[in-house]
Amino acid sequence: xxxxxxxxxxxxxxxxxxxxxxxxxxxxxxxxxxxxxxxxxxxxxxxxxxxxxxxxxxxxxxxxxxxxxxxxxxxxxxxxxxxxxxxxxxxxxxxxxxxxxxxxxxxxxxxxxxxxxxxxxxxxxxxxxxxxxxxxxxxxxxxxxxxxxxxxxxxxxxxxxxxxxxxxxxxxxxxxxxxxxxxxxxxxxxxxxxxxxxxxxxxxxxxxxxxxxxxxxxxxxxxxxxxxxxxxxxxxxxxxxxxxxxxxxxxxxxxxxxxxxxxxxxxxxxxxxxxxxxxxxxxxxxxxxxxxxxxxxxxxxxxxxxxxxxxxxxxxxxxxxxxxxxxxxxxxxxxxxxxxxxxxxxxxxxxxxxxxxxxxxxxxxxxxxxxxxxxxxxxxxxxxxxxxxxxxxxxxxxxxxxxxxxxxxxxxxxxxxxxxxxxxxxxxxxxxxxxxxxxxxxxxxxxxxxxxxxxxxxxxxxxxxxxxxxxxxxxxxxxxxxxxxxxxxxxxxxxxxxxxxxxxxxxxxxxxxxxxxxxxxxxxxxxxxxxxxxxxxxxxxxxxxxxxxxxxxxxxxxxxxxxxxxxxxxxxxxxxxxxxxxxxxxxxxx
Amino acid sequence: xxxxxxxxxxxxxxxxxxxxxxxxxxxxxxxxxxxxxxxxxxxxxxxxxxxxxxxxxxxxxxxxxxxxxxxxxxxxxxxxxxxxxxxxxxxxxxxxxxxxxxxxxxxxxxxxxxxxxxxxxxxxxxxxxxxxxxxxxxxxxxxxxxxxxxxxxxxxxxxxxxxxxxxxxxxxxxxxxxxxxxxxxxxxxxxxxxxxxxxxxxxxxxxxxxxxxxxxxxxxxxxxxxxxxxxxxxxxxxxxxxxxxxxxxxxxxxxxxxxxxxxxxxxxxxxxxxxxxxxxxxxxxxxxxxxxxxxxxxxxxxxxxxxxxxxxxxxxxxxxxxxxxxxxxxxxxxxxxxxxxxxxxxxxxxxxxxxxxxxxxxxxxx
Numbered sequence: 001x002x003x004x005x006x007x008x009x010x011x012x013x014x015x016x017x018x019x020x021x022x023x024x025x026x027x028x029x030x031x032x033x034x035x036x037x038x039x040x041x042x043x044x045x046x047x048x049x050x051x052x053x054x055x056x057x058x059x060x061x062x063x064x065x066x067x068x069x070x071x072x073x074x075x076x077x078x079x080x081x082x083x084x085x086x087x088x089x090x091x092x093x094x095x096x097x098x099x100x101x102x103x104x105x106x107x108x109x110x111x112x113x114x115x116x117x118x119x120x121x122x123x124x125x126x127x128x129x130x131x132x133x134x135x136x137x138x139x140x141x142x143x144x145x146x147x148x149x150x151x152x153x154x155x156x157x158x159x160x161x162x163x164x165x166x167x168x169x170x171x172x173x174x175x176x177x178x179x180x181x182x183x184x185x186x187x188x189x190x191x192x193x194x195x196x197x198x199x200x201x202x203x204x205x206x207x208x209x210x211x212x213x214x215x216x217x218x219x220x221x222x223x224x225x226x227x228x229x230x231x232x233x234x235x236x237x238x239x240x241x242x243x244x245x246x247x248x249x250x251x252x253x254x255x256x257x258x259x260x261x262x263x264x265x266x267x268x269x270x271x272x273x274x275x276x277x278x279x280x281x282x283x284x285x286x287x288x289x290x291x292x293x294x295x296x297x298x299x300x301x302x303x304x305x306x307x308x309x310x311x312x313x314x315x316x317x318x319x320x321x322x323x324x325x326x327x328x329x330x331x332x333x334x335x336x337x338x339x340x341x342x343x344x345x346x347x348x349x350x351x352x353x354x355x356x357x358x359x360x361x362x363x364x365x366x367x368x369x370x371x372x373x374x375x376x377x378x379x380x381x382x383x384x385x386x387x388x389x390x391x392x393x394x395x396x397x398x399x400x401x402x403x404x405x406x407x408x409x410x411x412x413x414x415x416x417x418x419x420x421x422x423x424x425x426x427x428x429x430x431x432x433x434x435x436x437x438x439x440x441x442x443x444x445x446x447x448x449x450x451x452x453x454x455x456x457x458x459x460x461x462x463x464x465x466x467x468x469x470x471x472x473x474x475x476x477x478x479x480x481x482x483x484x485x486x487x488x489x490x491x492x493x494x495x496x497x498x499x500x501x502x503x504x505x506x507x508x509x510x511x512x513x514x515x516x517x518x519x520x521x522x523x524x525x526x527x528x529x530x531x532x533x534x535x536x537x538x539x540x541x542x543x544x545x546x547x548x549x550x551x552x553x554x555x556x557x558x559x560x561x562x563x564x565x566x567x568x569x570x571x572x573x574x575x576x577x578x579x580x581x582x583x584x585x586x587x588x589x590x
Numbered sequence: 591x592x593x594x595x596x597x598x599x600x601x602x603x604x605x606x607x608x609x610x611x612x613x614x615x616x617x618x619x620x621x622x623x624x625x626x627x628x629x630x631x632x633x634x635x636x637x638x639x640x641x642x643x644x645x646x647x648x649x650x651x652x653x654x655x656x657x658x659x660x661x662x663x664x665x666x667x668x669x670x671x672x673x674x675x676x677x678x679x680x681x682x683x684x685x686x687x688x689x690x691x692x693x694x695x696x697x698x699x700x701x702x703x704x705x706x707x708x709x710x711x712x713x714x715x716x717x718x719x720x721x722x723x724x725x726x727x728x729x730x731x732x733x734x735x736x737x738x739x740x741x742x743x744x745x746x747x748x749x750x751x752x753x754x755x756x757x758x759x760x761x762x763x764x765x766x767x768x769x770x771x772x773x774x775x776x777x778x779x780x781x782x783x784x785x786x787x788x789x790x791x792x793x794x795x796x797x798x799x800x801x802x803x804x805x806x807x808x809x810x811x812x813x814x815x816x817x818x819x820x821x822x823x824x825x826x827x828x829x830x831x832x833x834x835x836x837x838x839x840x841x842x843x844x845x846x847x848x849x850x851x852x853x854x855x856x857x858x859x860x861x862x863x864x865x866x867x868x869x870x871x872x873x874x875x876x877x878x879x880x881x882x883x884x885x886x887x888x889x890x891x892x893x894x895x896x897x898x899x900x901x902x903x904x905x906x907x908x909x910x911x912x913x914x915x916x917x918x919x920x921x922x923x924x925x926x927x928x929x930x931x932x933x934x935x936x937x938x939x940x941x942x943x944x945x946x947x948x949x950x951x952x953x954x955x956x
Contacts, residue, residue, distance in 0.1 A: 088943035088944070089943045090940070090941055114943060114944070114946050115946060115947075344793070345789075347818070347822075348818075348846060348849075348850055349846070352853070353822075353850075353853065353854070354853050354854075356849075356853070358879075403878060403879060403882075403907075404849075404879045404882045404883065405878070405879075405882040405907055405909040405910050405913070406909060411909065414908070483732070491845065491877070492844070492845045492846045492849075492879065493844055493845075493846055494844060495844065495845050495877040499878070503727060504727075505727065506731070506732045508732065
């Protein structure tokens with residue numbers, strides 16, 4: 001089955017040039033049959049064009065990734081590898097690797113060209129029909145391979161993302177529409193706490209739910225892959241949220257695996273949820289401001305499904321579904337007067353006079369362990385520009401990165417890579433100290449734990465004033481007591497501080513409420529949103545962005561979807577026509 | 591200059607009953623400003639505030655120089671510090687600047703600060719307390735007194751070392767790092783006194799005496815919080831009138847004040863060739879966030895900005911370079927032979943990681 005799927009990705013295209021028949025073969029790296037120690041990284045598909053394989057070995061070269069491909073024609077082929085030097089500079093590139101074809105290593109070292117591009121790996125002679133290809137990691141420091149292209153022509157594949165996308169589609173013989181179609185009552189995209197809660201709540205009410213998530217495990221920032229503990233209160237949804245939340249272990253703790261098992265087991269046990277793990281949505285199409293379907297692709301095999309439903313939940317965090325469908329959204333910090341969010345004590349650090357992009361940053365957590373023997377960690381000159389003389393043997397929430405020339409979505413790969421340099425560099429500094437000689441890196445996440453990105457606009461925009469004035473709403477479906485907690489980069493106050501450390505400003509508060517009207521789109525008629533992409537201002541996000549609160553949002557929209565189905569109404573009409581019944585349904589969850 | 595412009599304030603303050611302090615004797619042990627405490631020879635009680643912890647009232651004075659210019663707020667505090675039902679008195683003289691920001695303190699040799707077992711603070715303890723009080727976002731800010739100590743047996747974690755059984759009754763680790771060892775409750779009580787309700791009253795008082803002269807004083811001091819306050823009060827016309835001082839703040843200040851200045855600077859100021867030259871000319875020495883804003887401001891700066899930045903392209907991040915090249919794309923008139931020559935030179939550099947983007951830029955122009 002796996003080979004069949006692979007074969008669908010391998011294009012054998014014959015063209016005639018002069019009198020000689022030529023062939024080319026495109027291999028998507030993420031479709032390798034045996035990935036060895038390489039991992040599939042699908043986080044940056046919208047920017048890179050595809051998931052890619054990465055050698056995340058914490059400084060120890062990972063095992064080879066291997067695949068087999070059928071070639072129609074024997075002969076000499078030119079080989080290109082789409083890759084990048086992820087830290088270009090005046091040092092040896094950290095993510096170097098080589099290509100091995102039928103047991104013979106090509107001479108060219110890859111991972112050395114700046115920016116995602118096709119690196120020419122050399123010529124190879126193909127003498128067998130089935131060809132074994134291996135990626136040979138040389139460093140253990142995040143070498144990356146997006147695709148490999150064999151061609152008997154010397155024409156390099158296109159570079160620009162747009163041209164590349166259509167070239168890829170052509171080479172992979174893909175139709176515009178996915179091969180499969182499926183229909184549900186509710187399609188939830190994003191399996192973080194909000195998405196899980198939405199799926200559970202709706203499924204318990206009898207809705208057939210598709211839950212699409214681009215990782216192998218559920219939980220998003222709370223997952224064992226990112227390891228942020230859940231904070232906030234349960235509101236009216238304690239039973240549901242206890243199925244998916246975490247203990248209050250330190251961020252980054254290996255304890256996260258126990259809650260991971262609990263969460264996955266619980267969600268999988270609910271019969272009306274069809275779970276699509278390792279599927280990443282890549283499009284949502286609206287007609288007359290109503291979403292018709294969401295298209296998703298398997299992150300390794302490339303298989304595609306079109307998901308139809310009368311209603312959709314955007315719990316992607318980055319608001320991709322709303323973005324593709326044309327929903328109104330915001331990004332960045334509003335000017336202080338936009339919603340009257342001044343807090344003089346903190347001035348510009350809290351809310352600026354004029355809008356800007358100093359949003360809260362993303363974190364990459366990491367852990368070390370002490371062993372009985374001395375552990376060696378190599379020099380990482382390419383990391384020291386970031387780490388400088390900072391010394392650390394573990395990360396925490398304040399390992400966070402935001403910069404006003406970097407967009408938390410479009411530049412997420414650079415943000416992740418910046419954090420990797422901060423981690424490896426700070427750890428290398430620590431290893432120079434006698435007290436840390438037996439310490440080794442145990443775990444470094446390669447996933448970006450985001451705090452803030454796009455926010456979809458609903459009928460109500462939740463702001464600082466809703467908290468400061470403790471406003472109650474007829475449709476208060478989420479409640480929270482946790483302080484508004486807005487972060488800024490420490491280097492704004494003192495540029496000598498490493499740029500990957502942040503500080504928090506807390507606005508303490510009594511219980512406050514979020515209205516249901518912040519959980520559906522203002523202009524897309526059948527779109528709910530739950531999670532950090534709900535309808536709020538930058539400051540409004542500060543409190544409810546923690547995961548029990550976003551989980552409450554998910555549960556609230558899951559229940560609203562049940563009312564929508566019962567009366568065949570839009571999310572807005574739940575508020576305008578069925579509010580009492582909806583609020584009673586929520587009340588009965590306890 | 592300050593004396594001249596402060597004359598109306600002096601008269602106002604004298605009329606309001608300021609008195610000459612005949613017993614200065616307030617030499618602080620720690621003081622982060624310059625000579626203000628020495629110049630502040632007049633003292634006048636201006637309000638009292640209530641401690642949220644002890645409910646006691648304390649009086650706050652405004653200190654002024656000989657001519658009545660306000661310089662500092664000051665309080666000679668005596669407060670009980672209680673732990674486990676036992677209370678001791680702490681005596682401390684606190685200085686705040688006119689924005690209510692803590693700037694220093696002193697103690698009387700007769701009444702040293704003490705720890706749990708009545709041991710007096712040593713010099714390092716006093717320094718640590720000063721450091722703590724300077725941190726207006728200390729972890730103590732968001733802790734109740736009941737949160738300071740683990741009262742019940744608890745599991746604690748050490749990063750990377752798994753789960754370890756912890757002892758109960760100990761100062762929480764994160765707090766311990768911030769406070770004087772053995773002086774937890776003194777630190778907690780004093781931090782909340784210094785940064786509590788009193789600050790709001792000092793701000794309110796400042797607003798009641800604020801004047802153009804005082805704003806001028808703030809703008810021309812070397813203190814960034816004063817400068818930021820003054821900049822916030824400036825309208826367009828006043829901004830122009832103080833351009834040179836604002837540029838010097840821009841050069842010396844933190845990224846926060848630099849970005850504020852750039853965002854607020856009127857177009858009529860920025861598009862002056864001299865101003866453009868001064869701001870864009872120091873591009874390499876600026877912090878990364880200010881650089882980004884400066885590039886974004888090119889369209890409202892003088893046309894020479896593009897030429898100035900062409901000399902400093904190697905100090906740009908990838909996205910900054912993209913924005914710069916995007917500006918040149920949108921404003922072909924700025925892509926002068928000189929700019930082109932500078933950029934071509936960089937494409938030959940082996941040091942600059944993103945020179946490939948410049949090559950692509952020129953390739954696209956062919």
